[in-house]
Amino acid sequence: MTTSQPAASFTEHELRGMIAQIISADFEPRIRAQMHAAFDELLQERLAAFVRDNELRVREFSLMERIVRVEEELKALREIEAARFETTENRFQALQREMDKRFEAMDKRFSVLQWTIGLGFTCMIAFLSFLKLWS
DSSP states (O other): OOOOOOOOOOOHHHHHHHHHHHHHHHHHHHHHHHHHHHHHHHHHHHHHHHHHHHHHHHHHHHHHHHHHHHHHHHHHHHHHHHHHHHHHHHHHHHHHHHHHHHHHHHHHHHHHHHHHHHHHHHHHHHHHHHHHHHO
16 A cells, blocks of 8 residues: 655755754753753862862961961060069169168268267277376
């Protein structure tokens, strides 16, 4: 049985277009899914690398900030320590001046006492000599 039907004649361009439609209808969702999966994987890798790099930078930055704060605190402590030493030194100098004044006053007293004792002995010897001469 042969039926004679008119043969459909399609041009090569039309055939290619129909094949492309059939393929695109079937493969497009799979290709899109694969592309989305590859894109998501690539995006996750890039994002993880970006976060890792920036996390290191943030750590370095926070460490630098801490170092700066510690250095400033040490500088402030040195200034406070220098002020305390200066105050202590001033107190010792004032105490030394006060002690010098006291020793000078004691020296004057002993000098006066020495002269008084010397004059007293001289007067006593002179008086005794004078009494011996009169007797």
